[in-house]
Amino acid sequence: MAPSIRSLLTASLFALAPFASASRELTSTSLATCQENSQFSASLFDIALTPGNGSLTFAINGVSTITGYVLLNIQVRAYGLSVYNGQIDPCEDAALKGLCPMQEGPIQLPPSVVTIPSGALSGVPGIAYTVPNLDASFQIKFNDTATGQNVACVEASLSNGKTVDQKAVAWVLAVTSGLALVASAITSGLGHSNTAAHVAANALGLFGYFQAQAFIGMTDIALPPIVEAWTQNFQWSMGIIRIGFIQNIATWYQRSTGGTPSEILSNLDDYSVSVQKRDLGPASAYTLGKRALQRIGGPVMKRASSDNPAGSSNNPIIVSGIKRVGFIAGIEPTNIFLTGYIFFxxxxxxxxxxxxxxxxxxxxxxKAGRLKNNKFQDFRNGWTTVLKGIMYRIVLIGFPQMVVLCFWEFIQRDSGAEIVLAVFTVFTMIGILGWASSKVIRLARRSIAMHKNPAYILYSDPVALNKWGFLYVHFKATAYYFIVPVLIYVLFKGIFVAFAQGSGVAQAIGFVVIEAVFLIGVSILTPYMDKKTNAFNISISVINFISAIFMLFFSNVFGQPQIVNGVMGVVFFVYNAAFSTVLLILVLIASFYALFSKNPDTRYQPMRDDRGSFIKSQSELTTELDALGATARGEPKHGFYGNKGARIEEDDSSLSGSDTAKNHMTTTTSYTGAGTYYPAEDQGGRHNPPSPYYQSPARQPGSADGSRAASMTRGGYRNQTASPSPWQRGAGYD
Structure with missing residues (x-):
């Protein structure tokens, strides 16, 4: 099995060849103890292993309780495989005279160079110096010369300076998401509602995938370095972005409200900070688990003093979880919440x-005559309503970010004022989205009661569509309720990320269960608007579920060999990078087509729920039939935006919410539920005689397909023998 795993690893690594560089050097800036009761620990540890000239450059500040002569056994491991084993006698090297013999007390070794025997590093594969985010370790064991007993063990994670965490990648992802959202808004303003709905659905799906990747990076799991770096590319979606003056504002606010800012980043010259990676052996598990006060990602952090910024011992600080993400981004742990909050x-x-x-x-x-008066007319007439809908959309987009950061602040407790901000923000957002979702459900149920189809009211009232449409337009009409499972899904994932920061295993198991349930739900219900959108979002759910399975392995719950995690880390990066590229291309194509095509709606099939027949624009009511349709819906003469009275989407005692619509429904027509309309009874209970204008006209000349206009009467009503009403299509009646 080992040879096949090694071959798979090699093939995966060579797939990353574009990241390669001619530089050949392995470095480390942190050191952690790797055995219980280790008699040596270091607060500062810098090494550089250069095979080209066979040198090992280092600088160490530490504390020792060892007395006597020792031999240093050095081991280099890459992806769980031992690639170098060697021994150094400090008494035989002038650079290590400070360790010969070792004595109790502080040890300071200035920058020094040790010569490695020629050919000793020949076993290190070339890919170790070129593949980004090398998963390798440098371990030193102190063995007593007289007894041969192992008295201390320290290890460091090695880096070759290459990484997949690139600002350019993050910018491309952010710009693509923003472009898709802007394209959707512009297309909607131009009246291409079908295209706008598709582009918006893809944009939201893409952004949700980005946030799911960011969630993985925020978990308290010892991720392989390449996974850790890859997920860092998506932390902008959570507001984890370093800008100097914002950090100054966050620090000032915390101090002014009674908090105590951390000073880790400002003291990196005095002590080491180790980014938590996967456990490299049984001793590492002990070290990471027992150092509660020093482990930044854990539930407790002891404030560093000016004399000893790392706390009460000389052990390096270990960062993990959300604080690991902040540290890599250059943000102090106590500024993470406020940074995300400010960016929101x-x-x-x-x-x-x-x-x-x-x-x-x-x-x-x-006014200048450079834009036709009918362009963006709905937006210009009802821009305040549109703005309200956009604000709701912003709350939906920022919901995952604020759920994680606000709930995490309950544990972090940076200051009293920040806790108040967290409480107010997260519960307000939950309340807003919960109320909006219930509003959509009430409107849909009212529409079903009145018209046997939830799509009628949800799409016929422009105000309701602009204000609440962000919650349901990307779903088919009969799945209007699916926004509720989506919000619950995001909420539970955020809770696991925020409250289980001390247990990576719990987070991994929680993610597997949540992703599995959601994947089963979207696969069975297929709630999105059409087959392509369902395939788009189901594929995202599949990738998220697979990533959750990988997280379970990364948490080491199965106790698998070390090389398994190394291979899986590379595979995780490869398939997620490929999938992200495909999603970006699809969204970019849809966005450009929406912006630059003369009639982008031709690219998409009409929705089976026939929502297009209900979406009516003030600027589109130009024909007699359209005007009659507007009257039937109860729209005022100047459109919904000009109506100061009640509307369909408002809650009141009437079915329609509009006195005009109510009177029209009760005195003009009655709906039989079978796609046929009759004149309503008059006040005496008698049927009004049918008008000859209600008879079905002949098929209009030039209409090959028998358009809707040809099948309707001059009064706007269907013949009894007509095909089922479009108000019923897609609702389970056809």
Whole structure:
């Protein structure tokens, strides 16, 4: 089995050849003890292993309780495989005279160079110096010369300076997501509702996948280095972005509200900070588990003093979970919550200003005669309603981010004011989305009661569509409720990330269960608007579930050999990178087509729920039939945006929510539930005589397919022998 695993690893690593470089050097800046009761520990440890000239450069500050002469046994491991074993006698090397003999007390070794025997590093494979995010360790065991007993063990994670954590990648991902959302908004404003719904659905699915990747990086699991670096590319979606003045604001706010900022990043010259990686042996598990006060990712962090910034011992600080993500991004642990919170507020303000600016630009262009008066007319007439809907969309997009950060702040407790912000924000967002979801469900049920189809009210009222449509337009009409399972899914994942920071195994198991349930749900219900959108989102759920399985292995719950995690880490990166590329290409194609095609709706099939026949625009009511349709829906003369009275989407005692619509429904027509309309009874209980205008006209000349207009009467009503009403299609009646 070992040869096959080694071959798989080699093949996977060579797939990463584009990241390769001619530089050949392995370095480390942190050291951790790797055995119980180790008699040597280091607060500062810098090494550089250069095979080209056979040198080992190092600088160490540590504390020793060893007395006497020792031999240093050095082992280098890559992806769980031993690639070098050697022994050094400190008494035979001038650079190590400070360790010959060893004595109790502080040990400071200035930058020194030790010569490695020629050919000793020939066993290190070339890919170790070129593949990004090398999963390798450098271990030193101190053996007493007289007794041969192992008295201390320290180890460091090695790096070759290559990484898949690239700012350019993060920028591409962020810009693509933003472009898709903007394309959806512009397309919707131009009246291409079908295209806008598809682009928005893909954009939300893509952004949700990005946040799912960020969640993995935030878990308290000892991830392989390449997985850790890959998921770091997505932390911008959680607001984990370092900007200097924002860090200053966060630190100032914390101090001014009674908190005590951490000073880890400002003291890196005085002590080592070790980023938690997978356990490299039984001793490592002990070290990471027992150092509660020093383990930044754990439930307790002892404040570092000016004399000893690492706390009460000289052991390095181990960062994991959310604090690992912040440390890699260059953010102090006590600033992580406020950094994410500030970026969320910046996003909200930027979107609001953008909408207002776009409104002003449109009006200016119309007055200048450079924009047709009917362009973006619905937006210009009801831009405040559109803005409300956009604000709800922002809450939905920022929900995963704020759930994790706010709930985590309950444990972190950076300051009293920040806890208040966290409580207010997360429960307000839960309340807003919960109320909005219940609103959609009430509207859909009212529509079913009135029209035997949930799509009618959900899509016929422009105000309801613009305000609440973000919750249901990407689902088919009969799956209007599916936003509730989606919100519960995100909420539970966020809770596991935030509250289980001390237990990677619990987080891994929780993710597997949650992803499995959600995958089964979307696969059986297929709730999205069409086959392509279902395939798009189901594939994302499949990848998320597979990633959860990988997390279970990374948590070492099965006790598998070390090389298994190394191989799986590389595979995790490869399949997620490939899948992300495919998603980006699909979303970019859809976005550009929506923006630059003259009629982008031709690219998409009409929805089976026939929502297009219900979506009516103020600017589109230009024909007699459209006007009659508007009257039947109870729309006012100047459209919904100009109506100061009640609307369909408002909660009141009437079925329609509009006195005009109610009177029209009760005095003009009655619906039989079979796709046929008759004149309603008059006040005396008698049927009004049918008008000759209600008879079905002949098929219109030039209409090969028998359009809807040809099948309707001049009064806007269907013949009794007509095909089932489009109000019923897609709702289980056809």
């Amino acid at each position: 507020l910046i996003f909200v303000v930027a979107v609001v200003l953008g909408v207002i600016l776009f409104k002003l630009i449109c009006e200016g262009l119309v």
